Amino acid sequence: MDLLQNNFSTFLQGFGYTLLSSIIALVASMILGTFFAILQILPQKWVQKVGNIYVQVFRNIPLLIITFFFFLVVAKLIPMNGFTAGTIALSLYTSAFIAETVRAGILSVNSGQMEGARANGLSFWQAMQHIVLPQAFKIALPSLGNQFINLVKNSSILAFVGGLDLMYQGNMVAANTFDTFGTYIIVALFYLVITLPLSYYMQHLERKLKHAA
Amino acid sequence: MVTLGIFDAFTPQNVQYLLGGLGITVGVSVISVILSFIAGSVIGIIQFERLPYFSKFVATINNIIRNLPLLLIIFFVYFALPKLGIHLPIFWATVVAMSTFESSMLAEIVRGGLESIDKGQFEGARANGLSNLQTMFYIVLPQAYKKMIPPIISQLISLVKDTSLAMGIVLSEMTYRGQIIYAQNSTYIIPVLIVITLIYFLLNYGLSLIARWFDSKLA
Numbered sequence: 074m075d076l077l078q079n080n081f082s083t084f085l086q087g088f089g090y091t092l093l094s095s096i097i098a099l100v101a102s103m104i105l106g107t108f109f110a111i112l113q114i115l116p117q118k119w120v121q122k123v124g125n126i127y128v129q130v131f132r133n134i135p136l137l138i139i140t141f142f143f144f145l146v147v148a149k150l151i152p153m154n155g156f157t158a159g160t161i162a163l164s165l166y167t168s169a170f171i172a173e174t175v176r177a178g179i180l181s182v183n184s185g186q187m188e189g190a191r192a193n194g195l196s197f198w199q200a201m202q203h204i205v206l207p208q209a210f211k212i213a214l215p216s217l218g219n220q221f222i223n224l225v226k227n228s229s230i231l232a233f234v235g236g237l238d239l240m241y242q243g244n245m246v247a248a249n250t251f252d253t254f255g256t257y258i259i260v261a262l263f264y265l266v267i268t269l270p271l272s273y274y275m276q277h278l279e280r281k282l283k284h285a286a
Numbered sequence: 287m288v289t290l291g292i293f294d295a296f297t298p299q300n301v302q303y304l305l306g307g308l309g310i311t312v313g314v315s316v317i318s319v320i321l322s323f324i325a326g327s328v329i330g331i332i333q334f335e336r337l338p339y340f341s342k343f344v345a346t347i348n349n350i351i352r353n354l355p356l357l358l359i360i361f362f363v364y365f366a367l368p369k370l371g372i373h374l375p376i377f378w379a380t381v382v383a384m385s386t387f388e389s390s391m392l393a394e395i396v397r398g399g400l401e402s403i404d405k406g407q408f409e410g411a412r413a414n415g416l417s418n419l420q421t422m423f424y425i426v427l428p429q430a431y432k433k434m435i436p437p438i439i440s441q442l443i444s445l446v447k448d449t450s451l452a453m454g455i456v457l458s459e460m461t462y463r464g465q466i467i468y469a470q471n472s473t474y475i476i477p478v479l480i481v482i483t484l485i486y487f488l489l490n491y492g493l494s495l496i497a498r499w500f501d502s503k504l505a
Contacts, residue, residue, distance in 0.1 A: 132494075134490070136447070137450040137461060138461065138486065142479055145475050146476055226353070226356070233453075233454065240357055244361070254366040257365070257366045260358055261358060264354055264358065265350060268354075269353050272352070272353050
């Protein structure tokens with residue numbers, strides 16, 4: 074308990090950075106992910122290919138490598154700190170998974186919805202935005218939630234580039250106090266405060282959707 | 287000179303060193319996926335069977351582990367377990383951490399797979415005189431595993447990628463060895479990162495193609 078009291082502000086600061094990075098990356102990866110999901114269902118073959126290559130590349134390489142790329146290479150051209158580099162990498166990495174989820178959501182919306190909207194005079198983009206995407210997001214919601222949980226967990230990657238997040242601060246406290254056991258338990262509790270309620274809520278949503286279907 | 291510089295990093299010695307790291311990456315991933323497949327199956331079956339109290343308890347522990355960052359579990363196993371008198375060498379600490387984490391993921395997949403099996407399969411097997419355990423092993427699990435092959439392969443892909451996190455405890459896997467190589471000379475950073483990226487990509491993309499092949503065969 075002393076450990077928590079003495080280092081409370083450090084933990085809290087780390088918690089704040091973890092939350093901040095996760096929320097920024099969530100918004101960015103939702104936008105990017107939706108964009109690349111739509112690319113993959115457009116009629117033009119080469120556009121589909123571009124979307125597909127993006128998704129395959131970012132899904133199949135470690136997040137740590139993407140982070141190092143931004144921290145060591147891109148940061149030479151555009152100065153940025155570890156937090157920024159990590160958050161950008163996190164956004165790109167997660168967007169590939171979100172693109173897959175959203176694409177599956179769009180494909181599971183009955184094609185009659187698009188045809189009906191087009192027949193009623195909406196343009197492709199209007200139909201996408203007002204008719205198809207809202208339904209697709211609803212279907213994809215549980216898996217999107219799981220992606221967000223993964224995002225929060227993956228934000229611990231910031232610790233590798235001095236990103237001041239919860240994991241980074243935890244390592245600092247562990248190194249200063251030598252109480253590795255207590256420190257990592259406290260860090261775990263802080264992570265669970267975010268991820269566990271989300272996870273239970275997503276399980277609840279999944280069950281609800283299953284019964285509705 | 288600039289074009290020459292790109293290949294400077296790849297002396298035979300460095301290439302051999304990097305490939306040795308790949309061996310460790312693959313080794314950790316394969317051992318972990320086998321261990322977590324076994325543990326994940328047991329945990330998944332316990333959750334599926336809804337034993338009073340015990341299943342709830344196991345499910346809660348499983349949920350906690352699933353919702354923690356793998357990096358934290360790696361640090362915990364390597365830095366905190368010694369406080370309890372459990373000392374593991376780096377390689378096995380990584381295997382234990384990754385297997386623990388992946389078991390909790392696979393348990394969810396196994397539970398989902400079991401739940402997707404038609405109730406009639408249980409009832410039919412039971413009506414034909416098989417015991418509960420026999421029903422599970424001969425009738426239900428084989429059908430469930432068949433459906434689970436693609437998600438299990440995607441877990442293996444995650445494992446291969448996540449092994450890179452073990453450089454946090456200085457496991458000498460591929461990403462760590464890459465860092466050692468470009469620490470010699472900063473012009474090596476870009477070529478080494480590109481080559482490591484390509485190796486991970488080819489390995490994981492190959493695995494994802496296998497998963498897709500199974501997917502299309504089973505559909």
